[in-house]
Amino acid sequence: xxxxxxxxxxxxxxxxxxxxxxxxxxxxxxxxxxxxxxxxxxxxxxxxxxxxxxxxxxxxxxxxxxxxxxxxxxxxxxxxxxxxxxxxxxxxxxxxxxxxxxxxxxxxxxxxxxxxxxxxxxxxxxxxxxxxxxxxxxxxxxxxxxxxxxxxxxxxxxxxxxxxxxxxxxxxxxxxxxxxxxxxxxxxxxxxxxxxxxxxxxxxxxxxxxxxxxxxxxxxxxxxxxxxxxxxxxxxxxxxxxxxxxxxxxxxxxxxxxxxxxxxxxxxxxxxxxxxxxxxxxxxxxxxxxxxxxxxxxxxxxxxxxxxxxxxxxxxxxx
Amino acid sequence: xxxxxxxxxxxxxxxxxxxxxxxxxxxxxxxxxxxxxxxxxxxxxxxxxxxxxxxxxxxxxxxxxxxxxxxxxxxxxxxxxxxxxxxxxxxxxxxxxxxxxxxxxxxxxxxxxxxxxxxxxxxxxxxxxxxxxxxxxxxxxxxxxxxxxxxxxxxxxxxxxxxxxxxxxxxxxxxxx
Numbered sequence: 001x002x003x004x005x006x007x008x009x010x011x012x013x014x015x016x017x018x019x020x021x022x023x024x025x026x027x028x029x030x031x032x033x034x035x036x037x038x039x040x041x042x043x044x045x046x047x048x049x050x051x052x053x054x055x056x057x058x059x060x061x062x063x064x065x066x067x068x069x070x071x072x073x074x075x076x077x078x079x080x081x082x083x084x085x086x087x088x089x090x091x092x093x094x095x096x097x098x099x100x101x102x103x104x105x106x107x108x109x110x111x112x113x114x115x116x117x118x119x120x121x122x123x124x125x126x127x128x129x130x131x132x133x134x135x136x137x138x139x140x141x142x143x144x145x146x147x148x149x150x151x152x153x154x155x156x157x158x159x160x161x162x163x164x165x166x167x168x169x170x171x172x173x174x175x176x177x178x179x180x181x182x183x184x185x186x187x188x189x190x191x192x193x194x195x196x197x198x199x200x201x202x203x204x205x206x207x208x209x210x211x212x213x214x215x216x217x218x219x220x221x222x223x224x225x226x227x228x229x230x231x232x233x234x235x236x237x238x239x240x241x242x243x244x245x246x247x248x249x250x251x252x253x254x255x256x257x258x259x260x261x262x263x264x265x266x267x268x269x270x271x272x273x274x275x276x277x278x279x280x281x282x283x284x285x286x287x288x289x290x291x292x293x294x295x296x297x298x299x300x301x302x303x304x305x306x307x308x309x310x311x312x313x314x315x316x317x318x319x
Numbered sequence: 320x321x322x323x324x325x326x327x328x329x330x331x332x333x334x335x336x337x338x339x340x341x342x343x344x345x346x347x348x349x350x351x352x353x354x355x356x357x358x359x360x361x362x363x364x365x366x367x368x369x370x371x372x373x374x375x376x377x378x379x380x381x382x383x384x385x386x387x388x389x390x391x392x393x394x395x396x397x398x399x400x401x402x403x404x405x406x407x408x409x410x411x412x413x414x415x416x417x418x419x420x421x422x423x424x425x426x427x428x429x430x431x432x433x434x435x436x437x438x439x440x441x442x443x444x445x446x447x448x449x450x451x452x453x454x455x456x457x458x459x460x461x462x463x464x465x466x467x468x469x470x471x472x473x474x475x476x477x478x479x480x481x482x483x484x485x486x487x488x489x490x491x492x493x494x495x496x
Contacts, residue, residue: 045360049358049360052354052355053355054354054355054358054360054361055358055361056358056360056361057360057361057362057363058363061333061334061363064330064333064334064363065334065363067326067327067330067334068327068330068331068334068374071327071330071331072398072399072400073398073399073400074398139369141369224367224368225368228368228369229367229368229369229372232369232372233368233369233371234369234371235371235372236369236370236371236372236396236397236398237371237398240371240372
């Protein structure tokens with residue numbers, strides 16, 4: 001055996017090892033993020049219970065729920081489109097999570113590669129996947145839920161994207177880490193949220209975020225008392241467990257995205273703290289508000305937050 | 320492995336999601352158990368909207384021939400492990416409707432019942448007692464009605480056939496409703 005093949009074999013081995021380490025890092029990172037997301041959902045359960053003057057479940061209740069759901073047997077066989085939709089819906093927010101600055105917590109640096117256009121594409125993969133799965137289910141409530149979810153998506157994406165465009169116009173870049181670097185980490189005066197005229201864009205996008213998280217008053221697509229939990233109606237057992245994990249992952253991804261654009265989230269620690277603060281604000285509104293009718297919600301979203309965000313965008317560009 | 324199964328049983332017992340099949344007056348006694356006075360969510364118990372998401376089905380009230388079909392349909396859609404609670408005297412022995420031409424007096428001839436709660440109606444305290452009992456049974460792995468149903472399917476199906484006069488067909492996805 002000559003020296004060249006030995007070197008070649010060694011470099012191939014190193015490459016394989018590198019790929020293995022990268023895969024492990026990604027796995028650890030995603031599991032960690034989903035675990036934090038489930039913890040957020042536990043806070044939600046406890047918080048809304050306290051608002052209603054109840055004791056509420058323990059804060060680790062979502063972990064118990066996920067263990068129980070993943071250990072269930074499925075009663076009915078589904079077709080392959082249902083499985084594909086569920087996997088797609090779970091995969092979308094996981095890929096989105098890789099482009100947040102949180103990934104430097106395990107030494108990855110995908111977040112320096114993410115730009116706005118990629119993120120906006122990835123952000124709709126999750127909801128579309130679950131819409132696909134729900135629409136092949138036989139239940140009519142599922143179809144109604146999908147219709148509502150897609151029209152709501154149209155509703156909240158507009159103010160959210162207008163708000164983000166104002167930030168892009170201000171900073172002159174669509175790279176996420178550059179937008180984050182243009183703000184200060186801890187000083188609120190250095191955040192886009194508290195700068196004139198970007199504060200208008202931020203408020204518009206923040207109302208859009210409430211719809212994106214599907215918290216009340218923009219909770220039409222699940223609406224358990226009205227359309228039998230809507231898009232989730234055919235999900236049971238392990239599928240529902242997957243949906244809970246997807247919900248946890250997309251909480252982190254969506255709140256993290258907002259934190260990057262408006263609160264200057266740069267390092268893992270401050271991103272997680274800002275995600276917590278944003279989530280507490282969202283569930284405070286959720287705890288005391290009712291639910292709009294779908295048509296009302298659509299009109300509300302396209303009227304007030306859109307006008308405010310558009311005003312912010314115009315003032316940023318022309319003033 | 321045994322420890323692992325024990326852990327899963329523990330998780331199941333602390334996260335019981337229920338489907339309320341409120342045929343009669345039993346629905347009235349659930350909100351007090353849910354709201355701030357008794358707060359069943361302390362134990363991880365939540366109401367769910369569809370049978371696919373539920374772990375336990377509460378039959379709270381009289382069972383007629385017509386509603387029994389729906390109960391069987393809902394029960395068979397639930398993913399195992401699943402439990403059924405006969406709540407109040409009507410599903411146990413007919414209650415005040417025992418001599419009606421339309422009601423089914425004994426639910427446990429047609430579906431496996433894991434727990435009976437007597438009373439007309441059981442108050443919220445009895446409901447909480449029922450839930451804690453169910454939690455204990457599930458944690459110890461004693462609530463095995465769903466396995467019973469699979470094992471003795473011929474017996475239950477025969478009883479259902481005698482009552483309705485025809486087979487309820489579910490295996491091909493169509494219902495006999």
